[in-house]
Amino acid sequence: MSRMLVVVDMQNDFIDGALGTAEAVAIVPKVIEKIKGFKGQVLYTRDTHDDSYMDSLEGQKLPVPHCVYKTEGWQLQPEIGQLAREAGSLIFDKPTFGSLGLAGCLSGIAKVAKIDEIELVGLCTDICVISNALLLKATLPETNIVVDSSCCAGVTPGSHETALQAMAACQVEIR
Numbered sequence: 001m002s003r004m005l006v007v008v009d010m011q012n013d014f015i016d017g018a019l020g021t022a023e024a025v026a027i028v029p030k031v032i033e034k035i036k037g038f039k040g041q042v043l044y045t046r047d048t049h050d051d052s053y054m055d056s057l058e059g060q061k062l063p064v065p066h067c068v069y070k071t072e073g074w075q076l077q078p079e080i081g082q083l084a085r086e087a088g089s090l091i092f093d094k095p096t097f098g099s100l101g102l103a104g105c106l107s108g109i110a111k112v113a114k115i116d117e118i119e120l121v122g123l124c125t126d127i128c129v130i131s132n133a134l135l136l137k138a139t140l141p142e143t144n145i146v147v148d149s150s151c152c153a154g155v156t157p158g159s160h161e162t163a164l165q166a167m168a169a170c171q172v173e174i175r
Contacts (some may be wrong), residue, residue: 001116003040004138006102007031008122008129008155009047013066013073015123019045023160024123024155028077030151031121035083038119042082043103047128048074069093084115089096097131117144121151126163133172146173 011017015024035042047067053059067074075081076091084091092101102122109115118140120133129152137145149168154160168174 002040002138004106004118005035005038005040005042006118006120006122006132007035007080007084008075008120008132009045009124011046011067011073012077014047015127017073017097017125018066019155020107021155023157027042027121027123027151028080028094029151032078032083034121034148036152038052042052042084042087042089043102043105044076044080044089044091045099045122045128045132046091046093048095056163061080073141073164081122091169097128098135099119099132100135102132103135104166106136107139115140115143117146119148121148123153124160125149125152126159127155130163130167133167134170135170137170144173145171146175148175149173 013019015028049068051068053065053068054063076084088101092099106115106118118136120127120129129147133145133147149164164174
């Protein structure tokens, strides 16, 4: 069975930085354990903005500068970043909630080798995790898309639960 793990935006700014939460901090050890024990390929996304973030539509709706390219907040959490580097994992920098590069890469792989399952973990459940899960479901409708809810955190606990319900309604498996 071919399995992929997508680690979504486990970056300092979303954990304990500009947009960090206690819930995000709490999932870090679980995500690290998941990566270390995963039997399959692990891919990463990284929210990436530039100095003109506040002039963007996202910046107007969420006026908190975060994940600015090459800053400490943009970096993956240190141990997660080390795991990615040691494995030579692909990291997709994305200026939007969903990664078109990730979807394109996995679609290309699926054309030559069946992907049985793509599991997602990370931050934030209600923004980037849901965006990537639904993008992958649309791109690879015959691939089982899974979200490990214990390895995700939303902007709030309530929005985390709402996002899980929305993904389940779209045939994303929630574990």
